[in-house]
Amino acid sequence: MTHAGATSAEALSVHALTTAAKDVLEGAFPKLWVRGEVSGYKQYPSGHWYFTLKDADAQIPAVVWKGATFKIRERPEDGLQVRALGQLTVWPASGKMQFVVTAIEADGEGLWQKRFDETKARLEKEGLLDPSRKRALPRFPRTVAVVTSAEGAALRDIVAVIRRRNAGVHIVVIPAAVQGEAAPASLIAALDRLARWVAGGAQWRGPALPTPEVLIIGRGGGSREDLWAFNDEQVARAIAACAIPTISAVGHETDVSIADLVADLRAATPSVAAEHAVAVLAEVRQQVAQLAGVMADGLQDRIDVARRDVDRHADALSRRSQLVVERRRARAARVADRLVRAVPRAVEVRKALVATASAKLSARSPLAVLERGFSVARGAKGETLGRRDAFTPGTSFELALRDGRVRAKTESVHADAPHLRTDA
Amino acid sequence: MTFEQTLARLEQIAAALDRDDLPLEEALKLFEEGIARLREASAALADADGKVRTLVEQAEGVFEVKE
Numbered sequence: 307m308t309h310a311g312a313t314s315a316e317a318l319s320v321h322a323l324t325t326a327a328k329d330v331l332e333g334a335f336p337k338l339w340v341r342g343e344v345s346g347y348k349q350y351p352s353g354h355w356y357f358t359l360k361d362a363d364a365q366i367p368a369v370v371w372k373g374a375t376f377k378i379r380e381r382p383e384d385g386l387q388v389r390a391l392g393q394l395t396v397w398p399a400s401g402k403m404q405f406v407v408t409a410i411e412a413d414g415e416g417l418w419q420k421r422f423d424e425t426k427a428r429l430e431k432e433g434l435l436d437p438s439r440k441r442a443l444p445r446f447p448r449t450v451a452v453v454t455s456a457e458g459a460a461l462r463d464i465v466a467v468i469r470r471r472n473a474g475v476h477i478v479v480i481p482a483a484v485q486g487e488a489a490p491a492s493l494i495a496a497l498d499r500l501a502r503w504v505a506g507g508a509q510w511r512g513p514a515l516p517t518p519e520v521l522i523i524g525r526g527g528g529s530r531e532d533l534w535a536f537n538d539e540q541v542a543r544a545i546a547a548c549a550i551p552t553i554s555a556v557g558h559e560t561d562v563s564i565a566d567l568v569a570d571l572r573a574a575t576p577s578v579a580a581e582h583a584v585a586v587l588a589e590v591r592q593q594v595a596q597l598a599g600v601m602a603d604g605l606q607d608r609i610d611v612a613r614r615d616v617d618r619h620a621d622a623l624s625r626r627s628q629l630v631v632e633r634r635r636a637r638a639a640r641v642a643d644r645l646v647r648a649v650p651r652a653v654e655v656r657k658a659l660v661a662t663a664s665a666k667l668s669a670r671s672p673l674a675v676l677e678r679g680f681s682v683a684r685g686a687k688g689e690t691l692g693r694r695d696a697f698t699p700g701t702s703f704e705l706a707l708r709d710g711r712v713r714a715k716t717e718s719v720h721a722d723a724p725h726l727r728t729d730a
Numbered sequence: 731m732t733f734e735q736t737l738a739r740l741e742q743i744a745a746a747l748d749r750d751d752l753p754l755e756e757a758l759k760l761f762e763e764g765i766a767r768l769r770e771a772s773a774a775l776a777d778a779d780g781k782v783r784t785l786v787e788q789a790e791g792v793f794e795v796k797e
Contacts, residue, residue: 444734479784479785499793509792593737594771601744611750
């Protein structure tokens with residue numbers, strides 16, 4: 307029996323050998339799952355991933371070609387226990403066995419949990435998960451913003467619940483992809499739009515709705531992979547930075563996402579989120595009516611208190627005023643008494659006073675002087691012009707006489723006064 | 731003032747009116763304000779025409795809400 311390389315003359319090339327080995331291995335081993343720990347993981351610039359799969363006693367080099375890496379959500383980090391689906395082969399260039407991996411599952415929760423825990427730890431360290439950061443939800447928002455898929459069941463649930471509770475509340479959907487590669491960026495873009503709206507920096511084409519006062523962000527149930535965008539660190543940061551209170555509602559009751567941890571409130575489902583966001587209109591009305599009642603009662607009580615105060619004061623006042631009146635009456639009586647006795651005498655005194663006063667007055671009256679034939683010169687303002695220097699040639703003045711007035715004009719002014727001489 | 735703020739103010743007023751030591755003058759003034767706020771609140775509650783809209787960014791920074 308003869309075979310390739312059986313004799314020295316038929317020696318194979320190395321390439322032929324490794325290629326043959328490759329064919330044999332690939333033929334002998336179909337694609338299969340292998341359990342092991344990741345070690346020495348490295349991503350090459352070419353985009354391929356290289357690592358070693360090992361356990362306590364053995365190891366085998368593994369590779370994920372670039373084209374397959376896109377289907378594997380998380381990188382196989384060192385120390386992770388994984389199950390890898392792959393093909394055992396020989397890499398002719400090195401002559402080594404190699405396991406070509408096309409799918410990786412973390413053993414148990416490993417890979418997902420690890421990433422989740424790491425993200426959570428980073429956010430926690432920055433205080434973004436601190437309970438003191440949680441803001442109270444507005445009790446009666448006029449507008450609710452919803453970041454979710456425009457087509458999802460989550461949106462239908464949210465709208466239905468809000469409409470049922472209060473048909474007056476506006477709902478603004480800011481659509482975003484909620485699963486797939488593009489979901490994190492899409493969610494972040496939607497949150498950014500909301501941020502710019504709330505900050506008031508947006509221009510509007512057509513009428514705007516009132517600025518949202520609360521945000522619901524989330525999606526309906528799905529696989530862990532479907533929900534994964536809500537564990538994205540940047541999405542979580544965008545939620546934490548939201549200017550209005552946030553309610554997260556991701557998947558079902560049992561799904562807890564990073565988004566849930568940073569939101570001000572975690573709702574088990576989108577419907578529950580809607581219930582938290584919007585109060586039942588009838589209850590709001592009742593609350594307003596109650597406030598009106600409290601106000602009215604309060605004021606009524608206050609008025610009653612004031613009325614009692616006034617009554618009390620009025621009583622005191624009337625008692626006091628009676629005293630005052632009596633005192634006044636007594637004083638008035640005394641005064642009247644004195645008056646009665648004083649009046650006759652007072653009248654006589656007054657008469658005498660009036661007589662002397664008028665005599666004195668008439669003696670001093672300039673009218674009396676005029677009566678005796680003198681006149682008085684007055685200036686434009688009615689001032690008496692009694693001295694020479696009050697006159698200047700050309701100026702007008704007035705002469706007041708016993709029986710009238712004369713407008714006069716100064717012709718000339720002289721210093722000598724022959725009319726005052728008594729020796730002439 | 732948002733509806734939220736209006737209600738908060740109403741609660742404040744109601745609490746203040748519930749006290750006996752408030753001067754009557756002030757109580758009346760508060761009550762008057764309270765009535766005005768109640769009207770605002772009731773008007774807001776009467777508006778039962780909430781809309782469901784989708785926010786669309788037409789261009790960078792230009793928003794529109796669509797049915």
